[in-house]
Amino acid sequence: MRPAGRGPLDSLYFDYPIFTPERAPELDGARATHAVAIVGAGPIGMTAALTLARYGVRCVLLDQKETFNDGSRATCIARPSMHILDSIGAVEPFVAKALGWQFGRSYYGDDQIFRLEMPHPPGEKYLPMYNLQQQFTEKFLHDAVARSPLIDMRWQSDVKDVTMTSERVTLSVASPQGEYALDAGFVLAADGARSPVRAMLGLRLKGENYEGRYVIADVQMDHDFPTERRAFFEPRSNPGGTILIHKQPDNIWRIDYQLRDGEDEQMALREDTIRARVGAILAGLGHTKPWDLEWWSVYSANTLLLDDYRHGRVFFIGDSAHIVPIFGVRGLNNGFADAFNIGWKLGLVLNGHADARLLDSYTPERRGATLDVFANAKKSTRFMTPPSRGWRLAREAALSLSLKHAFPRGLANPRQMQPYTYSGSPLTPFVQNDAAFAAGPVSGSAAPNARLAQGGFLLDRAGLGLTALLFTAGEPEALQISALERMARVDPLFSALIISTNPDSGDRVILDADGVISTLYDAVPGSAYLLRPDLHVAGRWQHCDPSEMAATARICLGRADQ
């Protein structure tokens, strides 16, 4: 919502373009089956389209709106999402515009009780978190979509009906120039929490709703504070309700505040109420200068998901598949991971490098990630919005003891989003090899990055297919060479990175003279890691095992069962 006298797109800092679609060829009799149709051109749908384009796969991208989202909404982009944006060639404007951060503070009353420091290892390319209004996320992704010759973007195109056979999906699309049928081999439903595609297929989200409600309000103001997450428990300026404050670009500040039990939502969302509450909160921060109200909305926490993220030839990605509590910034970031996960799999299947059974791993991997998010989010939600007297009293005890004692302070940790570890995935067949390692990334986890002596970063060198990291003291060992040959036969997009601790190795290898990369991966000469296209560890071998590596590669390309 916006202040009286301003329309839904009348922003203080963002100029909304209005997009009109070209006349669809289907209206003039064309009836080609598109490889993929994506419903919803929000951040998740556009990321999926760009991931498919990375593999040379065309898609039609449909959105019922005529422009980007009306408000700042999902504002925190986590490091793993920056890697996804990097992979799809869209990260540069994000780095230039978004505000990176690593720290936070939690207060109880007037006193700071917890200092959040998100891990930032020296080899990482990106900060742990970036703040950016969702309109900019959508604009930057759309700029990349518009540059791609493989993406047929159609705005103002509303999907009215979905029918499916074993061969294809047919969408009835209403556009300004008329209604038409569009055939696609696969459909990705990225049409949000209220997903019309989900409803048309008769599917329902299942799970729990939580009672606590939060107002989110954006204000524009000249306010001097670093980009950090601030959480205020039992603040004087909003008695009985928690406050969260985040800085966004263009002097926009996000104020989240909890409504009191029994507070009337309609009353709480009136402009005069918003101004009074936000004014009191800003005064509590010591902000005495003027401020402008930009936009506001309300939310409550939910943990809801589909039983299966796949329905025949339709895959659900982002909020259409799952709704997660806002605390811990998991909504957008898990959506990015969904889009990239189905994107590389469908990309490899449709360009002929993988077998269609690879697609069966989408639900276990991404639904597993959602369930993991729920376990974490439940804890942070119970702390942020205690659901009963017991949880309220427990929180009061923990917070008040935190003033003098260190032991309960971690309970105020927001448990920010971490990438999920696919250790139970069908694509991670040799987890038992982890026992041979004392450290390094476990099977299924996101690969850590390293700064290279030659410039750039280790993960920048990963390829479109599977990537092997082979650790050597000079030249690759015979077993490593054999692994390379077998892998190249399995995966035409395979790439190998040879990492050598010998400073006299040639230009073809990655120099690790100080042993930093070997230590990071707990590798010895002869060790090998296999990375998936999404830079998660498919498997690792203390001593390179060509047949296990080839078997892992076949499984990751859908050519064999576990």
Next chain:
Amino acid sequence: MSPIPFEDIEAAYDAMAQAIDAAGEAREVQFFSRLALLLAHELGDIERFRAAIAAALEGLPENRS
């Protein structure tokens, strides 16, 4: 420093919150009195128990609930 790992503090926090709700508002004072005596018995050290009582009394928040 706590002598028990943070995961156990989290588990204790969850168990306490659920027990307060199980006791019900009318009987939560009795629940906490009984819990305190049981913990003193388990602790087996009156000086540490007195120190914990003093720490719990210090900075007791105003009654908001």
